[in-house]
Amino acid sequence: MPTITQGDLFTATLEVLDHPPLGVPALDAGSREAVVRLAGAKSLVRILDGGEGHDLDLALPGGYRNREGKLRLTAHRLTKDVFAIEAGERRIALLRLRDRAVGLPDFDPEGNHHPALRPTRPLRLRRGRTLGRASLWETLRLGVEVALPIIAQGAVLRRPLGVRLAALTRADQRANRLLARLRDRHDGGPLLVRIPLRGWAVIPLSEADVRRTLHGAEFTPANKEKQGALGHFQLDALLVTRDPELRAQRRAFNEEVLRPDMIADAVRAKVADEVATLPTRGVITWPEFHATQRRIARRVVLGDAARDDEQLTRLLDRLRGDANWSYFAARRTDVRVAFQRRLEAHLRRAEQGSLARVLAQTRADPAVHPEGQAPHWLFAYDAAGVAAWRALALLSAREEPRDADRLRAAMRESLRRWPTTPAILRDTTAPTTWRGVTVPAGSMVAVVTSFMDEVPFSDGPARCPGEGLVMLTATHVLDEILREREVRMVGRPPLLDHFRLRFAVRPRER
Structure with a gap:
């Protein structure tokens, strides 16, 4: 078998297995010759049946479905040179690559397909509508079951009543079920949604x-809604910087200042001091833990002299409350100046x-505005506290060694199950094509984090530069709590509602 190169054409043999008639000439009987083009997500199999109009094309791995929607054929790679062709859950054929095809023309799923079949991945019309574009009814359901709970809970500052209602109604599960149904209905997505006064929004539904x-x-x-929200209290932060060159400078500055090794020993000492103020016997509630977490954040970011500056945090909370409404809320200049x-x-x-101290010692171009990055550090530590509080629930469920790896794993599992960022937002900077529809520059793209695993700190060029420092601080908090205490969660409240989460504690036996 020759080495497979992406984009190459190969001849192949299709070995049809025993199955009821499928109504597809190329698959109903006998072995068939085939040509395969391997090109990642756009790989294609053309099964040759000797006559024009009787060939069968399969996009890999998306498959093809007949017009009535009753038969879906997919191809899955078993080894480097063998594919399994399946109808639903039943394997109906094996496809074996032989050697490179020479002198055969290229083909694609858009222009060449069996007349009885339709491609699942490319855009198409079905019952008078465009596949991939949400209907009016689907748009309304997305608004009620996905967007409304996020708005009600507060994207920047959590609202206790909104979080409680979301937990009681299992808002995340309902949203995820709806998105899963829409993904199946629209053959994998992404979903294209038209929002009044905003234009196109794209919801990716596949990895x-x-x-x-x-x-x-x-x-x-630097999405429009994100700029409208964070602009209430951090005008010069990395997250809302659109200019690519300035953004690169600010990111490099944040990565340098937020290196965990710069203040690791100081963080451990500050965390130990503050966790020692929590009860060792009785019940620890969210307000007690939250107050401790905020003192830690002020000491880590600004120094010990800021420990008791609760007015600073109250001012920030007022601005974050306004930020929940993004650009729909007027900006409180007086509050922002005081903060x-x-x-x-x-x-x-x-x-x-x-x-x-690290900020003051790190050289940066004045355009970076180093001091303008600090509000986000205080803001981000609040989300880290929520994740640590939920991680404590996971750790309290069983008595196991409390090594650093286990504590980090608990934090990541907390963020995976209950993301502190409900949606990762992007805007397109140029016209982009999704499923055959080109959306203009400035269109919103929203990744619903509860629906997608493994994106707690985002990913790619915008991955959180403070991830290491957040994990260091949170694992120290968990370690200090568990070092002196045996912890048990009180009752079984929905863990989405961290406000009602409580822990019974008693001194740990030595």
């Missing part, structure tokens, strides 16, 4: 489309063992 969104240069993380003044006073001290 390939999510990777395209997170890694593609044609998508900017900024208190923040800059702490940053000017550049206290040893804090990010403020």
Whole structure:
């Protein structure tokens, strides 16, 4: 068997297995010759039947379905040179590659397909509508079951009532079931949604489309809604920077300042001090833990002198509350100026063992606006606290060694099950084509994180530069809590509602 090169054509033999008649001449009887083009997601099999109009094309791995939707054929790779052809869950044929095809013309699923079949991946019309484009009814359901719970909970500052209602109604599960049905109905997505006054929105529903969104240069993380939200309290942050050159400078600066090794020892000491204030006997509630987490965040970011500056956090919360409404809420200039003044006073001290000190010692172009990055660090630590609180529930469920790897695994599992960022937003920077429809520059792309695994810190060029420091701090918090305490979750509240999560604690036996 020759070495397979992407894009090459190969001859092959299709060995038909025993099955009821399928109504497809190329598959109903006997062995067949085939030609295979291997090109990743656009790979194609053409099964030759000796007469024009009787060939059968299979896109790999998407497959083909007949017009009535009753027969779906898919091809799955078994070894480097053998594919299994399946109808539903039943294997009906094996396809064996032989050697490279020479002198045969290229073909594609758009222009060449058996007249009895229709491609599942490319855009097509069905019952008067465009496959991949959400109907009015589907758009309304997406608004009610996906967007509304996110808005009600608060994307930037969580609302306790909204979170409670989402937990009681199992909003995440309902949204995921709807998205799964739409993915099947639209043959894998992505889903194209028309939003009044906003234009096109694209919801990726497959891993390939999510990777395209997170890694593609044609998508900017400085999405319009994100700019409208975070602009309430962090005008110069990395996340809302659209200019590619300035964004690269700000990212390099954040990566340098947020290196965990710069303040690792100080973080451990500050965490130990604050966790020691939590009860060792009785019940620990979210308000107690949250207050501790916020003191840790202020000390790590700004220094020990900021430990008790709760006014700073209250001002930030007011701005974050407005940010929940993005560009629909007026900006409170007076509150932002008051917050900024208190923040800059702490940053000017550049206290040893804090990010403020590392920031002051890191050279940067004035356009980067180093001080403008700090509000996001305080904001991000709040989400880290929510994830750690839920991770504690996972760790309390069984008594196992509390090594660093297990604590990190619990944090990642917490973020996977209950993402603290409900949707990862991007905007297109140029016209982009999805399933045959070209959406204009500025269109929204939204990855629903509860529906997609393994994106807790985003991915690609916009992956969180503070991931290492967040994980370091959170695992220290969990380690310090469990070091001195035996922890048991009280009751069985839905873990999505972290506000109602409580833990009974008692001193750990030595």
